[in-house]
Amino acid sequence: MSADRRNEHDLDRLLKQVLKDDLPSETEFRMKKRLAAFRSAPESSDDTKAAQGRRWRILPPVFAQRHAPVGVFRKEVLACLSAAMLVAGVVIHLGGYQSLLANSISLLKMSVSLTEQLRLARSMDCVIRMPALGSSAPRYRIRWVRDGHTRMDVESPRGLERTLWIFQGNVTAFSYESGLSSATPPGPDLQEPLPALVSPNDLARRISETWELQPENKRHISSSLVFIDHRDGATIEVYFDKSSYLPVSLNRKPPKADGKGGPGGVATTAVFIWNQPIEPELLVPSLKSGR
Amino acid sequence: MEDSEGIYEELIAPLESRMLRSIWRVVRSSELAEDTLQDALTIIWKKRGMVRRHPNPQALILKISLNSAYDTLRRLKRSPRQEEISVLNNVPGPPAREVTRTLAAKELEDQVLHAIGRLPRKQALAVLMRIIQEESFDVIARALGCSEVTARIHVSKGRARLQRWLAHLDPSAGKEASDEC
Numbered sequence: 001m002s003a004d005r006r007n008e009h010d011l012d013r014l015l016k017q018v019l020k021d022d023l024p025s026e027t028e029f030r031m032k033k034r035l036a037a038f039r040s041a042p043e044s045s046d047d048t049k050a051a052q053g054r055r056w057r058i059l060p061p062v063f064a065q066r067h068a069p070v071g072v073f074r075k076e077v078l079a080c081l082s083a084a085m086l087v088a089g090v091v092i093h094l095g096g097y098q099s100l101l102a103n104s105i106s107l108l109k110m111s112v113s114l115t116e117q118l119r120l121a122r123s124m125d126c127v128i129r130m131p132a133l134g135s136s137a138p139r140y141r142i143r144w145v146r147d148g149h150t151r152m153d154v155e156s157p158r159g160l161e162r163t164l165w166i167f168q169g170n171v172t173a174f175s176y177e178s179g180l181s182s183a184t185p186p187g188p189d190l191q192e193p194l195p196a197l198v199s200p201n202d203l204a205r206r207i208s209e210t211w212e213l214q215p216e217n218k219r220h221i222s223s224s225l226v227f228i229d230h231r232d233g234a235t236i237e238v239y240f241d242k243s244s245y246l247p248v249s250l251n252r253k254p255p256k257a258d259g260k261g262g263p264g265g266v267a268t269t270a271v272f273i274w275n276q277p278i279e280p281e282l283l284v285p286s287l288k289s290g291r
Numbered sequence: 292m293e294d295s296e297g298i299y300e301e302l303i304a305p306l307e308s309r310m311l312r313s314i315w316r317v318v319r320s321s322e323l324a325e326d327t328l329q330d331a332l333t334i335i336w337k338k339r340g341m342v343r344r345h346p347n348p349q350a351l352i353l354k355i356s357l358n359s360a361y362d363t364l365r366r367l368k369r370s371p372r373q374e375e376i377s378v379l380n381n382v383p384g385p386p387a388r389e390v391t392r393t394l395a396a397k398e399l400e401d402q403v404l405h406a407i408g409r410l411p412r413k414q415a416l417a418v419l420m421r422i423i424q425e426e427s428f429d430v431i432a433r434a435l436g437c438s439e440v441t442a443r444i445h446v447s448k449g450r451a452r453l454q455r456w457l458a459h460l461d462p463s464a465g466k467e468a469s470d471e472c
Contacts (some may be wrong), residue, residue, distance in 0.1 A: 011454050015422050018403040019316040027321040031311045031328050038332045039299040 104215070110245075111213050111225055114238065117245040118204040122146045125273040126197055132267045144199045149283035152198070165285040166198060172285040181285070193236070193252045193268055203247070211236060234267075246274045298339050302348055303332075309424070310356045316423050317360035317407070319400060323367075331359040347433040350426065354434035357419045364408035399460065406456040413437075414449030421446045 128140040138161070141153040150166040165172045174181040196206045211227035214235075227236040233255035239248045252268040303310070314331065315324045334355050335342060345351045407415055413435055420426045420434065432442035 007454055008450055011450060011457070012422050014457065014460065015403065015418075015453075018400050019319070019423055021312050021316055023312050023315040023324075024321065027315065027324055028311055030321065030325055031314075032307070034325055034328050034332070035299075035303070035307060035311075038303075038336075 107213055107215070107225065110240075111207060113245040114225065114240055114247070115204040115208045118200040118207075118247075121200040121246065122275045123278050124200050125276060125278065126270050128194065128197060128268060128270045130268050140194060142194075142197055143278050143282060145278055145280075145283060148199070150198050151283050152194075165283065174285070193250065193270065197250075197270055207238070244274070247272050298336070298342075302342060302352060303335070306349055306352055309353060313353055313356050313419075313424060314360050317357065317404070317419060318363050319404070323363050327359045327363045328356075330362070331356045334359065345433075347430060350420075350430045350434040353424060353426075354416060354420065357416055357423075358412070361408070361412060361415050361419070364404055367404070367408065402460065403457065406453050409456065410449050410452060414445045414452070417442055417445035418449035418453065 123146065124142070124144040126142045126144075128142065130137040136157060139155045141155070142150060143152075144150045148167055150164075152164040152166065153160060154162040154164070160176050162176065163174045172181060196203050206229075207227065210231075211229055214226040214228055223242050224237055224239045227238070228234070229236060229252075235253045235255070237251045237253075239250070240246060241248050247270075249272065250268075250270040252270075254267050310331065311324075311328065314327045318324050318327050335352060338355075342348050342351055342355075407419070410418065416435060417431055420431045421428075426434075428439050428442045428446070431446070432439040435442060435445070437445075
């Protein structure tokens, strides 16, 4: 006998000896009860719940009905529950009840969509007016492109007064009256909401971090969001395009002077145009392009 | 219900004893054997059409039984084996010498079962069908759905692996321990 054959023989002997046929009679009896249950599904089957569950899922309906374990829903129960939920849904819908939670989630979702789209914008052209300051109030035009260049033109009724170019935190200003240009850090003279409108990212940051989203305003629920700027109590209404989720206009209203809360008159309005081509030379500081 | 009785009378009843013993010989635990049998019956019921059409339904049923037992072994590899409650019921406890022998045999058994559980499924089934059920290669091939040559290869490779993994065991020593028990 070869060594391999002898090894095989030894292995077979080991396996037969370890896996010997010594089924205890008690175990055999219990296993036969399982077989009997499979054969006739008697009510007295003492299967474990887990085993019953397994069989209930796959055995024919007659078995399933007899052996559906306690706590597992039958189809009839599920059907009744489904019908009850449908009825409850219709009642709630027709009754006009509104879930504050659902509305809050809806508003939050709109706010998140707005900030996401702002961060994806390629260019922005925004005109800001301050009608509350009268006819002499300056008009601002902010143009921004995705590479981070911003140009802000300040116009008065007399014409273009000043242009600011903002890039990576550096501001270059040019005054048309004096003909002087200067490089300055971002000036504190920019009053709200101008700092928020220097770029879409700044606006998105304000919306997500600084301004507090207000509960539903039923009139404009589908296309506007209302925020409160807690630093000065101003109310900011952002109207957006429902298809692109980009702002169409923004109104900033200061709090009423009487201190009773609520917005006063319109202080600032901004109107936006998105993703339109902007001539690159406009965004580079130069006397020629300033004009 | 008639369908299940028909399957039982036609296919399972003639193999009842072999099914139970095949499962027991692999899992070697009362509770596991019951659950494994339940699993095997479930699979037979789900595949009853295939079983009926099979050229050797008896071989297929025995293969399904061993397959379920193999699955049980694989599950045991992932979770610590549960000790038999019946061992704890042996009151009064066995003498120390008996305990030593029982533990030695138990350790041997665990190592062999662990090695079988490590084998690839087809090799494990082929080896078990060949050694435990003493089936011919033709029957093994039909049950596994492969050629006879492939069945021989499965058995050969499975044997070779088991020999390698169990080389540290001395079969004669194991036999002595078992006989004494």
